[in-house]
Every structure is written in structure tokens, then in C-alpha cells.
Amino acid sequence: MFFRSALIFVLGASAATAVSLEAKKAPRTPVEAKEAPRTIMEQDVTVFEAPRWARGERVKGDEPVTLTFFLKHCPYQFAKFHADLTDRSDPASPNYGKWLDVEGVKARLKPSADALEAVKNFVESMGGVPAVDKFESVVSTTVPAKSVEEHLATVLHHHGHTERNAQVIRAVKAYSLPTEVAKHVSVVGDLVRFPRLKPAALVQEAHPTEAVDDDSAWTKCGSSYSGFVNPHVLAERYGFEFPKLSHAKGNSLGLAEFQRQYYDDPDLEAFTKACKLQTNVTVSKVEGGNDPKACSGGFQGCVESLLDIEYAGAVAGAIPLKVYYATDYSLLSWANQLLSKDGVPPVHSVSYGNDEAQQTGRAYMDSVNTAFAKLSATGVTILFAAGDQGVWGREGVGTKYHPDFPAGSPYVTAVGGTDFKEKGTIGEETTWPDGGSGFSNDFTRPKWQDSYVEKYLAEAKGSLPKFPHVYNASSRAYPDLSALAGVVNAYLVALEGGKRFASVGGTSAASPVVAGIIAQINDRRLSAGKSPLGWLNPALYKCGEGVFNDVTTGKTSGGIVGGFPAAKGWDAATGFGTVQYKPLAKCLVAN
Numbered sequence: 001m002f003f004r005s006a007l008i009f010v011l012g013a014s015a016a017t018a019v020s021l022e023a024k025k026a027p028r029t030p031v032e033a034k035e036a037p038r039t040i041m042e043q044d045v046t047v048f049e050a051p052r053w054a055r056g057e058r059v060k061g062d063e064p065v066t067l068t069f070f071l072k073h074c075p076y077q078f079a080k081f082h083a084d085l086t087d088r089s090d091p092a093s094p095n096y097g098k099w100l101d102v103e104g105v106k107a108r109l110k111p112s113a114d115a116l117e118a119v120k121n122f123v124e125s126m127g128g129v130p131a132v133d134k135f136e137s138v139v140s141t142t143v144p145a146k147s148v149e150e151h152l153a154t155v156l157h158h159h160g161h162t163e164r165n166a167q168v169i170r171a172v173k174a175y176s177l178p179t180e181v182a183k184h185v186s187v188v189g190d191l192v193r194f195p196r197l198k199p200a201a202l203v204q205e206a207h208p209t210e211a212v213d214d215d216s217a218w219t220k221c222g223s224s225y226s227g228f229v230n231p232h233v234l235a236e237r238y239g240f241e242f243p244k245l246s247h248a249k250g251n252s253l254g255l256a257e258f259q260r261q262y263y264d265d266p267d268l269e270a271f272t273k274a275c276k277l278q279t280n281v282t283v284s285k286v287e288g289g290n291d292p293k294a295c296s297g298g299f300q301g302c303v304e305s306l307l308d309i310e311y312a313g314a315v316a317g318a319i320p321l322k323v324y325y326a327t328d329y330s331l332l333s334w335a336n337q338l339l340s341k342d343g344v345p346p347v348h349s350v351s352y353g354n355d356e357a358q359q360t361g362r363a364y365m366d367s368v369n370t371a372f373a374k375l376s377a378t379g380v381t382i383l384f385a386a387g388d389q390g391v392w393g394r395e396g397v398g399t400k401y402h403p404d405f406p407a408g409s410p411y412v413t414a415v416g417g418t419d420f421k422e423k424g425t426i427g428e429e430t431t432w433p434d435g436g437s438g439f440s441n442d443f444t445r446p447k448w449q450d451s452y453v454e455k456y457l458a459e460a461k462g463s464l465p466k467f468p469h470v471y472n473a474s475s476r477a478y479p480d481l482s483a484l485a486g487v488v489n490a491y492l493v494a495l496e497g498g499k500r501f502a503s504v505g506g507t508s509a510a511s512p513v514v515a516g517i518i519a520q521i522n523d524r525r526l527s528a529g530k531s532p533l534g535w536l537n538p539a540l541y542k543c544g545e546g547v548f549n550d551v552t553t554g555k556t557s558g559g560i561v562g563g564f565p566a567a568k569g570w571d572a573a574t575g576f577g578t579v580q581y582k583p584l585a586k587c588l589v590a591n
């Protein structure tokens, strides 16, 4: 742990500015209680501060604030929707791959017209113009902070991250809605609860060594940067098409990037050139704007998004890449952004998450999960980096493991991490000790996982964590599969137009690699006139153990204690292990 912290970014200058903001007592009069009965929202959230977020000034009355109201879904309706989705995701079903369009989702999962009216009216009473999403279940608006404080009976403050250049607005006390409105609303997005910024993947400057004169995959990215994982090493180990020179109509790959993690073309060109790729790594479309200048300021600028783009791009080859920038660190707004757009890529990689423990709000997790279910039902595969702190999560060692959200969501395919067993040898892999893994505390175990998890629990019994109360073995287990992520041979990333290279690790490296592989499999499906993979997990678990490189050694102790051991077959350290492209593609294209 300490070793890794030492490698993480230096403080950003503007983050320091944010920290120095003093919490001033605003001279405004307290909000008067409204007469209509009110309901406190997200009642299980009781803490309105977070480590590494410093409270700044109260938000000025006329500052615009965007509110997003997520309407409730009837649990019975959602259960039916889930059952229908499960059927469409089962390769043995005649309905496999028959994904829904917006009308199809709405017909099955739409709040009542009354509910929508009530929320729209409330927004209008705030002085806002309600914008309704195309699924008719999310209403958003932008209104002055004063109106939010008054109508939601709360107080808003700016907050700045103490280590990163990031700002958010959050309520510093509970918020409430008139009961008549509250009964239709699950959460108002991102008012309480702070995002956990993914710590930068392990970063160090990669220094050129003596030029190596051999022809192995290790030296393909410039002979003086030998020994790093690069696209050639990945291709040799995982066997995907390399180079991938063409793409099927309608295929693409999406990457989620957050606040200030931008990219610039000179870096992508430098990577393409240094690694002698036969396909250019380029971004075909950016949603949410880009600021390439952010990438000239050393490591901090762009390393995480460059890692995603360089590796997803190198694996996906000619398949177009789309980058989605979310202006805030919000899983809900990211999912909502995808749900509101047409032509969304059929696979997405996201290297961003939270500990479940920190997502104290059940309603919040349910809203995110519902958004993921809708995306899955429209034929979108969602991959998440499983986390970079082993079982302990970002909360650190305690009396319980800290599972990651949304890696623990059943609609997400969670990507864990491995290292090469022998440094510099493309061959067997072992568990990366810091790979996120284990059992959710909030989501029940899906049927498609049952037999694998039961077998693991029985066979690995002797080497499982000694204290069963530190995890909940009856819930959703993750990761589902893994890819190289560790520091035995770190990934080589081009920065600053190729003037510098960084060595980077973490499941945020593994996830875009797997996304590139899934994009290649989607390409084969689309070329054969089939639908994209969509919700992947049920089909992945049906393919099962034979189509992966099994990882049987190591455990996810976070470099400290405890953790889940790898074992023969599926395990809670690396899932099925890492991809063998040919048999996996054969299995996933068959139906």
C-alpha cells in the first residue's frame, strides 16, 4: 500500500485552491418550513462529509445547479423486466440477443403518467424547465441554488478534492421533498454522498534502458522500453485479432472519462508509432468536449484516459472509439448520458467506482442498477474495473471487507487483475494482490453464478478468509474475468506527445483491454448478422471455464492480509481468469 501511494500523482495546484476555501457562514436566513408534509430523502445517508473532500463556500443563491430526479419503478414491474432481460441474455433461449428499443423498455418499465406529472409540476414550481428523458423516468432541470435550497429544504456548499483538481456541489444536510412528490422519487441524483476519485493507476515515469536488440513482443514498443506490457504482449497472450484491420457496420467501443481526464492526438500518434501499430489509435467521437492542453502538464493531466484510449484503441484496431466525458464524477449521470443518446456503442469500459460501504444510500445504488439494467436490455455490455485495493477497498483495513460498487452490480461485468507469474515471460498469470474482488454486500447472487461460486466455496474452503463475517458469501461475487493489471510488468503509456512514457497498472488497464476484446467479438457477431452481446454475464457464465486462461495462484490481500485465493476454475480472486480469444469468441458468436 505504502509503496503504491508513493507512486501516485503529486498535488494539483488548483486542488490546493479548493482546499483553502473557508467554510463561511452565509448570512442568509434559514429556510422556512413548507406547509405541505415533507419526506426526508435517502434517509440511510447520515454523513454529509467525506475524507479528501474539503467543504468550501456556500453556493451563491444565483449559481445554477442541475438537479436530476430519478423516478421510482414499481418493484413488481422491475422484477418482470429483469426476468425478461434474463431470458433475452440466455444463449439457450429463442429470445437470445433480441434487445429492446426505447419503446420496448418503456412498455415494460415506465413510471405512471401521474408520477411524471407530479415531478414535472414540482420542477415548474421551483422555477425550472423540466427535461424528461426518453424512457420517461428521469426528470432534470437547472435552477438557481437558492431555489434548490428552498424547495429541497437543504443547504448547498462547494467542495474541493484535497488531492485532485475536482470540485462538486453537495448538500451539507439531508434534503426533503413534499411527500406527494417524494412518493414518486427514488433519489435526486448526487446531492449527498461524495464520489471517490479513482486513485490514479500506479504511475511512474518509464526510463529508457539500454537498447535491447531482440524481436520479442516485449521490445516492439521501442527497443529501449523493453519489459513493459504493450499491445504486442497482450495479443500474444490473449490471442485476439491483431491488427484488427476492418470493422462491421454499427460497431464501436465506448470509454467513460471523468472530470479533467482528457486526451490529445500527439500522444495517441506517439503511442501508435512507438508501438509500431498497423492501425492508428484515434478517437472517432467525443461527447462532452475535450481539452487537449490538459495533457501537457506531466502525469496528472491525462494518464488515465490515455491508458484507456491507447489500449482499448490498440486492441480494437479499426473499430471506432467513442469517448464520453462526464463533467462530474457520477455513475448516474454517466448512465443517463448513454441512455439519452442514440448510436451508443455496444460495449463500454469504465474505470471508476465506489466502495459499497460508502454508497450508504440503497436508493442510489438501486437507481444506478436500474439504469444499468436498461442499458443492458438495449444491447449494451458494461465493463467496470473491479478496483485496485484488493478486498479492503478504498476504506482500508477494517472489520469487514469493502466490496466495490458498481463492480458488484449484476448488470456489470467486473474485470479483475493479474500479473505474469514470471517477470518478463509471456505465459502463466497469477493474481494481482490489489485486484478488487469478493462478494457484494448489497446484491444477491445471480443464478448464473450459483454453481461456480458454490464449487469455489466448497473446494477452496480451507484457504478462504478465516472470519466468515468479513464477507457475505451468499451475494453477488466478482470479478467475472481478469486481464493483466499488476506491476510485475506494468503497461507502457505514451505521454506528452511521446516525450515521456509512464508505467501504469491497475484494473483500469485491464478493463479497456477486455472491452477491446469484446468489441472484436461484437464485430464478428455483427458481421454474421447477429445482435451485439448486450448483457454479457449470463452468456459468459454459460461459456464457462474452458475458454479462459485459468489463474490458480495468489490472493487478493491488497498487499496486507486476508483476501480471496485463486483456485482451479472460477474463483473470487480473478473470476474465470483471463481471455483465450479464439474459444471465447467461438462460444459467444455461436448463438
Ligand SMILES: *[C@@H]1O[C@H](CO)[C@@H](O)[C@H](O)[C@H]1NC(C)=O
Pocket (backbone or CB within 6 Å): 278, 279, 280
Ligand atoms: C495512420 O496515420 C498515418 C499518418 O496520419 C497515415 O499515413 C496512415 O495511412 C494511417 N493508417 C491507417 C491504417 O489508417
Ligand SMILES: *[C@@H]1O[C@H](CO)[C@@H](O)[C@H](O)[C@H]1NC(C)=O
Pocket (backbone or CB within 6 Å): 440, 441, 442, 443, 444, 445, 472, 473, 474, 475, 476
Ligand atoms: C448477505 O447477502 C444477502 C443477499 O445479498 C442478504 O440478503 C443478507 O442480508 C446478507 N447478510 C448479511 C449478514 O449482511
